[in-house]
Amino acid sequence: MSSPSKAHTYEPVIDKARHSVVQISIQGIQKRYGNFLALDDVFIDVQRGEFLTLLGPSGSGKTTLLMILAGFSTPTAGRLTWEGRDFTQRPAEKRNFGMVFQGYALFPHMSVAENVAFPLRIRGVPVASRSQRVRQMLETVGLSEHAHKKPHTLSGGQQQRVALARALVFEPEMLLLDEPFSALDKNLRSQLQDEMKRIHKETGTTFVFVTHDQSEALALSSRIAIFNQGRLAQLDTPERLYNHPHNRFIAEFLGRMNLLPLTHLRRSGQRVSGHFEDTILTATNLRHIPHNNLILGIRPEQLRITLNYKEATDESTNCLAVTLQERTYQGHSMDLTLATSKGHVLTTSIPNTHPVASATPGSPLWLYWPIDVGIIIEA
Ligand SMILES: Nc1ncnc2c1ncn2[C@@H]1O[C@H](COP(=O)(O)OP(=O)(O)OP(=O)(O)O)[C@@H](O)[C@H]1O
Ligand SMILES: [Mg+2]
Structure with missing residues (x-):
């Protein structure tokens, strides 16, 4: 009787241990161009086998960090270690990392199979095992039937899969990807996202992935590092970033967030109450932010809405009088x-079957939400 339950509890322990091994340690990396700091004092421990996403607005330093990891750019301060040993100065070709960039960068005169075989050829892998590995890799990315085609005869999504296969075929220590899907349409993009997730799981390779697409980052990553103006703003799991953003930048950058500034704060245990316009709102201040001015953040999906005041009032909820300004039809919602009344704008989303869906602009409505769902953010 004891062995099945033992096996049951044992598995996650192995998994945890595998993910807790630090593969690359990014230690105080800085990149300066003249007086401009493209990266400023960045620390990240990349764990073996994780899917780490670098996310941030345009110009925040994502590509700069990826280029430093790849060895195409040298940091102006800080160092990189590989399993504890310094490799800051190791040349790119000695790092054994796979790379996929925004453009497909395939060799136009080579077939799909020759493109994928290229990294094996330059590493001197014998022909027989080379073709076997290429066959396997093309199967993994679903391109077996296209092996003999030239890249220009493939669709954008297929070309990007060739690039992925070429970057993975030599079993790199790590795969670096810089916005690999940005040229693709939405459907193709989400199809390739699913494939990336599967390939990551199958190969167990560490992925460091750059994007400025929030939903892509949330869907794919084991952890997300959010950058803002060359600095690491927060590094966490998608769930923690979404539910516990450390500051206003993260809260607004990742998903939609209604922000309600609170003044005249009163604290009682873990609860904090404050004035918002003519109302008192309450939230749970789990992080015990000591400041006097705080912002109460609420995701649109956490808000409830009603035409009836009685429905909205309850001891454990916050309630806010609003008027409807605009309805935007979204198909399913x-x-x-x-x-x-003072013009502060909030957004929410409701099913089309909701009683408020037929309300006309100008209608008075009540917003309400449980006090424990709001997020307290530094002002
Ligand atoms: N060679 C360079 N010389 C001077 N400034 C540079 C150089 N390369 C990058 N920068 C600057 O460093 C900053 C960070 O650039 P980076 O390419 O890392 O941004 P990014 O986060 O990848 O943005 P995007 O989402 O637009 O790709 C930018 O302001 C950019 O103009
Ligand atoms: Mg970039």
């Missing part, structure tokens, strides 16, 4: 833009 309706986005609502709402305003308080």
Whole structure:
């Protein structure tokens, strides 16, 4: 009787241990161009086998960090270690990393199979095992039937899969990807996202992935590092970043967030209450932010809305009078833009079957939400 339950509890322990091994340690990396700091004092421990995403607005330093990891750019301060040993000065060709960039960068005169075989050829892998590995890799990315085609005869998504196969065929220590899907349409993009997830799982390779697409980052990553103006703003799991953003930048950057500034704060245990316009709102301050001015953040999906005041009032909820400004039909749902009497704008989304879906602009409505769902953020 004891062995099945033992096996049951044992598995996650192995998994945890595998993920807790630091493969690359990024230690105080800085990149300066003249007086401009493209990267400023960045520390990240990349764990073996993880899917780490670098996310941030344009110009925040994502590509700069990836180029430093790849060895195409030298940091102006800080160092990189590989399993504890310094490799800051190791040349790119000695790092054994796979890379996939925004453009496909395939060799146009070579067939798909020759493109994928290229990294094996330059590493001197014998022909027989070379063709076997290429066959396997093309199968993994679903391109077996296209092996003999030239890249220009393939679709964008297929070309990007060739690039992925070429970057993975030599079993790199790590795969670096810089916005590999940005040229693709939405459907193709989400199809390739699913494949990336599967390939990551199958190969167990560490992926460091750059994007400025929030939903892509949330869907794919084991952890996300959010950059802002060359600095690491927060590094965490997608769930923790979404539910516990450390500051306003993260809260607004990742998903939509309604922000309600609170003044005249009163604290009682883990609860904090404050004035928002003519109302008192309450939230749970789990992080015990000591400041006097805080922002209460609420995701649109956490808000409830009603035409009936009685439905909205309860001891454990916050309640806010608003008027409907705009309804935007979204097919399966309706986005609502709402305003308080002093003009503060909030957004939420409701199913088309909701009683408020037929309300006309100008209608008075009540927003309400449980006090424990709001997020307290530094102002
Ligand atoms: N060779 C260079 N000389 C001077 N400034 C540079 C150089 N390379 C990058 N920068 C600057 O460093 C900053 C970070 O650039 P980087 O390419 O890392 O941004 P990014 O986060 O990848 O942005 P995007 O999402 O637009 O690709 C930018 O302001 C950029 O102009
Ligand atoms: Mg970039």
